[in-house]
Structures are given as C-alpha cells and as structure tokens.
Amino acid sequence: MWFACGVSVAIAAMASFPTLAGRGVVVPGFEALLDAEDGRAASGRLAAGFVMDEVFAATDLFQLVLAPPTVLLAIWCWRRQRGGAAGGLALSVLLLVSAACGLTLAHSLSIAPSMNASLEEYRTLLGSGRLEEALAVHDAFDSRHALADRLYGIRLAAVAIALPLCLFLPGRGGPP
Helix, strand or coil, X not given: CHHHHHHHHHHHHHHHHHHHHHHCCCCCCCHHHHHCCCHHHHHHHHHHHHHHHHHHHHHHHHHHHHHHHHHHHHHHHHHHHCCCCCHHHHHHHHHHXXXXXXXXXXXXXXXXXXXXXXXXXXXXXXXXXXXXXXXXXXXXXXXXXXXXXXXXXXXXXXHHHHHHHHCCCCCCCCCC
C-alpha cells in the first residue's frame, strides 16, 4: 500500500503540473503571476498546486500512518528469520523500510512544514499583487521542493526494493 500510494501521487503530479501549465490556466485572484516570465505556464502550475495540495497531504498522512506498522512487521520478520538462511534478507528488508520510515518522518516533521509555509507565503504575496516578493519566496520553496523530491524518490525506491525481497522470505513453517 505504501508503494502504491507513492507511485499514484507521483503519477498524478506528473500529469497535472505539465498539463495545467501547458494550458495556461489562470487562478482568479492570482493574475499578477501573468506578469512574470513564463507567466501562463507558472499560472497553470499554481492551479495544479491547488489541485494537488490535498492529494499531497493525504499521501503524506497515509505514508506516515503506514510507516510504523511496516517497520514493526519487518522487525517481526527479521526476528523470525535471524540466524537462518533468510536472516540477511530479512535484515535487508528491515533496513530498507526503516530508512523509508525515517525519511517519511523527516519529511512530515521538518521538510513539509517549511515547504508548506513557503508555499502559503508565496500564495499570499502573489494574491496581494506583490509579484517580486512572491517570486523570491517561491525560489526558497523550489529549493526545499527539490530536496523533498529527491528524498521522496529515495524512500519510494527503498520500499520498492523491500517489496520484492519480501517475496523471497520463507513462509511460516516452510523451508528457507
């Protein structure tokens, strides 16, 4: 479920941002953005951001809820397998999902709140017609977003690698 959640939001973002940017959608009250370089595309990205806000928030929450039980399950599997032929495999799964859990916590507790604050400030400044200030704040958001995007890819990859490894763990009472 964690992997499916991560992939689905990535697909939604990859579809909505370029599509709405290409269409030059204008959000009422944010027409000041049209005066910026590449204003029509930026306005479309702003619209996509409004659309995706709730999707990103729901995905973050869902992954935050799934992370601890996933780690607990990986610990349980590792404890059952340690000392056996599949102990190293179970440990690999545990380390991968623990890393993904740690990155999820870091995102939820540190990265997302600062990104969301920058985004809200950007939208407030933009809505009040203060384009130059808004664009400066958006640059700060972009740098945080780039970090969040890289770390999101790493945690998604960790879960994506752990998932097929689980298929090779022996079942209860079965041979390794």
